[in-house]
Amino acid sequence: MDFELDDEQTALRDAVRGLLKGYDPATNSEQRRTITATDPGYDEALWLRLGEMGLLGLPFAEADGGMGAGPVEVAVVAEEIGRVLAPEPYVATVVLAGGVVAALGSDDQRAEVLGSLATGEQLVTFASGEVAEPVIQGARADTIVWEVDGEVFLVDRPADVTAYRTHDGGRAAHLVFERSDATVLGTGGEVRDTLKIVIARAQIAACHEALGAMDTALRLTTSYLTTRQQFGVTLNRFQALTFRAADMYTDLELTRSIVTWATLVSAFGEDDAVVEAAARAKLQTVRAARRIGQEAIQLHGGIGVTDEFSIGHFTSRLTALSHWLGDAREQVSVLSAGISQYGVIDPLD
Amino acid sequence: MRLRLTEEEAAFREEMRTFFTTEIPQDIRDDMRAGRHIEKDHFVRSMQAMNAAGIAVPNWPVEWGGKDWTPLQKHLWHEEMQLACVPPPLAFNAGMIGPVIAHFASQEMKERFLPATRNLDIWWAQGFSEPNAGSDLASLTTRAERDGDDWIVNGQKTWTTLGQHADWIFCLCRTDPEVKKQAGISMLLFPMDSPGVTLRPIKLLDGTFEVNEVFFDNVRVPGENLVGEVNQGWTQAKFLLGNERVGVAPVGATKRALSTAKEHASQLGALADPLMAARFVELENQLLALELTALRVVANSTDGKPHPASSVLKLKGTELQQEVTELLVDLAGPFSLASDSLTVPEWAAHAVPTYLNFRKASIYGGSNEIQRQIIAGTILGL
Numbered sequence: 001m002d003f004e005l006d007d008e009q010t011a012l013r014d015a016v017r018g019l020l021k022g023y024d025p026a027t028n029s030e031q032r033r034t035i036t037a038t039d040p041g042y043d044e045a046l047w048l049r050l051g052e053m054g055l056l057g058l059p060f061a062e063a064d065g066g067m068g069a070g071p072v073e074v075a076v077v078a079e080e081i082g083r084v085l086a087p088e089p090y091v092a093t094v095v096l097a098g099g100v101v102a103a104l105g106s107d108d109q110r111a112e113v114l115g116s117l118a119t120g121e122q123l124v125t126f127a128s129g130e131v132a133e134p135v136i137q138g139a140r141a142d143t144i145v146w147e148v149d150g151e152v153f154l155v156d157r158p159a160d161v162t163a164y165r166t167h168d169g170g171r172a173a174h175l176v177f178e179r180s181d182a183t184v185l186g187t188g189g190e191v192r193d194t195l196k197i198v199i200a201r202a203q204i205a206a207c208h209e210a211l212g213a214m215d216t217a218l219r220l221t222t223s224y225l226t227t228r229q230q231f232g233v234t235l236n237r238f239q240a241l242t243f244r245a246a247d248m249y250t251d252l253e254l255t256r257s258i259v260t261w262a263t264l265v266s267a268f269g270e271d272d273a274v275v276e277a278a279a280r281a282k283l284q285t286v287r288a289a290r291r292i293g294q295e296a297i298q299l300h301g302g303i304g305v306t307d308e309f310s311i312g313h314f315t316s317r318l319t320a321l322s323h324w325l326g327d328a329r330e331q332v333s334v335l336s337a338g339i340s341q342y343g344v345i346d347p348l349d
Numbered sequence: 350m351r352l353r354l355t356e357e358e359a360a361f362r363e364e365m366r367t368f369f370t371t372e373i374p375q376d377i378r379d380d381m382r383a384g385r386h387i388e389k390d391h392f393v394r395s396m397q398a399m400n401a402a403g404i405a406v407p408n409w410p411v412e413w414g415g416k417d418w419t420p421l422q423k424h425l426w427h428e429e430m431q432l433a434c435v436p437p438p439l440a441f442n443a444g445m446i447g448p449v450i451a452h453f454a455s456q457e458m459k460e461r462f463l464p465a466t467r468n469l470d471i472w473w474a475q476g477f478s479e480p481n482a483g484s485d486l487a488s489l490t491t492r493a494e495r496d497g498d499d500w501i502v503n504g505q506k507t508w509t510t511l512g513q514h515a516d517w518i519f520c521l522c523r524t525d526p527e528v529k530k531q532a533g534i535s536m537l538l539f540p541m542d543s544p545g546v547t548l549r550p551i552k553l554l555d556g557t558f559e560v561n562e563v564f565f566d567n568v569r570v571p572g573e574n575l576v577g578e579v580n581q582g583w584t585q586a587k588f589l590l591g592n593e594r595v596g597v598a599p600v601g602a603t604k605r606a607l608s609t610a611k612e613h614a615s616q617l618g619a620l621a622d623p624l625m626a627a628r629f630v631e632l633e634n635q636l637l638a639l640e641l642t643a644l645r646v647v648a649n650s651t652d653g654k655p656h657p658a659s660s661v662l663k664l665k666g667t668e669l670q671q672e673v674t675e676l677l678v679d680l681a682g683p684f685s686l687a688s689d690s691l692t693v694p695e696w697a698a699h700a701v702p703t704y705l706n707f708r709k710a711s712i713y714g715g716s717n718e719i720q721r722q723i724i725a726g727t728i729l730g731l
Binding site: 001002003004005006009072218222225226236239242243245246247249250253254255256257258260261263264265267268269280283284287332335336339340343344345347348 | 350351352353354362421432604605607608611612615620623626627629630631633634635636637638639640641642644645648649658661664665718720721722724725726728729730731
């Protein structure tokens with residue numbers, strides 16, 4: 001077992017970090033505020049640059065206009081996005097919607113949809129049900145990958161679109177698909193099993209985004225504790241505060257371990273194992289995200305609750321990620337159903 | 350990045366599994382599994398079986414019986430041992446004084462003690478904590494004064510685990526009261542039956558005798574029984590405690606305890622209760638995260654220094670260990686009152702004594718508050 005990035009993956013991480021550095025909350029938290037203030041809530045010029053770098057086509061086959069990379073590379077990008085709270089809808093569009101098209105689309109559909117998704121010309125998102133909500137970037141998207149009753153279609157224009165801003169600065173929509181023109185994706189038919197696996201991979205990528213956000217939330221918090229003064233000393237002199245930061249670190253490291261493992265399962269494991277690993281990673285991520293998000297605000301004091309200071313936005317984003325693609329209750333329910341089938345969990349088998 | 354063990358690693362793991370499940374006497378493993386009292390004889394037979402196979406002390410230098418294993422192999426050895434319900438090699442011998450002697454002592458002292466220590470022919474006691482030196486160990490006051498070539502030891506140790514079985518003690522003593530407290534400590538070795546040594550057992554909440562007070566009244570110790578140099582004791586103690594912290598994340602044992610609890614829950618029909626099933630799910634998941642963290646730590650400790658995240662292992666490992674004992678108490682329900690009864694299932698009778706006993710886990714080996722201090726200080730820079 002090896003959890004470390006290789007040289008190429010490290011270079012990818014550094015490149016993505018460089019591209020997103022405008023959002024770095026340590027140097028400039030205005031960028032994100034400005035971008036998220038107006039529709040579509042992300043930087044379309046930056047999105048095209050991500051496309052030029054090949055990041056938007058990272059997981060797709062080269063024949064479909066992608067880079068042919070795997071879950072580890074996707075995880076690297078997602079984590080960097082989370083680290084600076086970039087509002088670009090990477091996981092929802094590339095990993096989830098793109099993932100469904102990659103898994104099910106015909107040759108032509110893959111070339112057309114994934115090709116234009118990879119360059120950034122077209123935004124594609126995923127929606128589920130006759131009335132779907134909240135669909136991430138549902139109003140901005142050029143194409144909706146639409147699942148209903150286990151079958152999947154491509155839809156250009158839903159019958160009704162109600163767009164809104166989400167609490168984390170993102171954009172989502174209420175979509176109604178009644179009598180919309182829809183094209184069958186691939187050969188059609190019931191594809192729930194395939195969807196489950198694509199959604200699991202997107203869940204794992206979203207966990208990496210949360211991991212990046214938690215990492216920064218902790219760093220911002222420890223930095224605050226060593227600079228803010230009260231009673232004539234910096235806050236890190238108060239053990240009641242430093243112990244809480246230590247618990248945040250424990251949560252972060254445990255989460256990093258299980259989320260990275262889930263990515264390795266996604267890269268090298270069986271499909272069934274991916275679904276279970278995603279549930280495990282998500283459960284741990286949601287638990288840690290809640291504690292770290294709350295403690296980050298508490299240790300900052302009043303400014304943690306303001307819009308002006310960035311730390312509270314991390315808590316908002318972590319809460320959004322926790323409830324997107326299945327919350328903790330759902331994971332506990334999924335995992336409970338299987339607990340009688342094994343004695344111990346063996347991650348090395 | 351890589352998910353699986355290599356073929357060699359998988360074969361090694363299988364070899365360990367086979368050894369622990371076939372070469373350690375079944376009665377010992379049955380008693381461990383049932384959570385019964387583990388006798389001195391259990392420890393001795395188990396460690397001697399391992400020593401005969403050359404795997405009792407893999408962390409020691411190879412020339413003294415250690416193994417040239419990777420950190421991952423050592424981890425697998427430890428995990429398989431726990432999963433097979435094998436009592437671990439006695440910590441005071443294998444994890445504490447053995448490595449200290451091998452690292453700091455003279456060749457003569459190594460030859461005198463290491464083979465017997467490895468084979469548990471000598472049972473060692475740890476003479477560290479005192480009534481007024483617990484987490485603040487360096488403030489210890491047991492003193493050793495020169496008398497010709499000998500040392501005369503006076504003072505008191507406490508929390509001396511399994512000291513009632515001990516043949517020898519490794520004892521931190523103040524040898525220079527004039528300098529900074531860390532700089533005036535030395536480590537002496539002496540037999541527990543030396544004139545002037547008195548041991549008084551401390552009865553614990555669960556009715557067992559696991560720890561002791563040890564009193565020293567003008568105990569005469571030959572000069573040759575000093576480990577390394579005079580006033581080097583604090584360096585030796587830190588070396589020892591660093592090793593101790595790595596070894597106290599009881600992942601395998603807690604996994605086994607949790608799976609046993611699941612069997613009991615299943616027999617009681619309690620897994621049909623979604624609240625109880627959810628507790629198992631949450632605990633299993635946290636334990637998985639802990640195990641994977643342990644694997645990350647061992648994979649990245651190649652330079653011999655403990656990974657910073659090893660404090661997380663002790664902290665979270667003991668919390669989860671305690672949570673499993675709580676779960677067993679809750680599963681036993683009213684039967685848990687019947688702690689001396691033979692009419693309730695054995696595990697239910699043991700549940701509360703074990704729960705009470707394991708409150709110790711977040712206290713020993715550097716209390717969990719000390720671990721938080723290490724994380725905050727050395728990792729987070731607070």
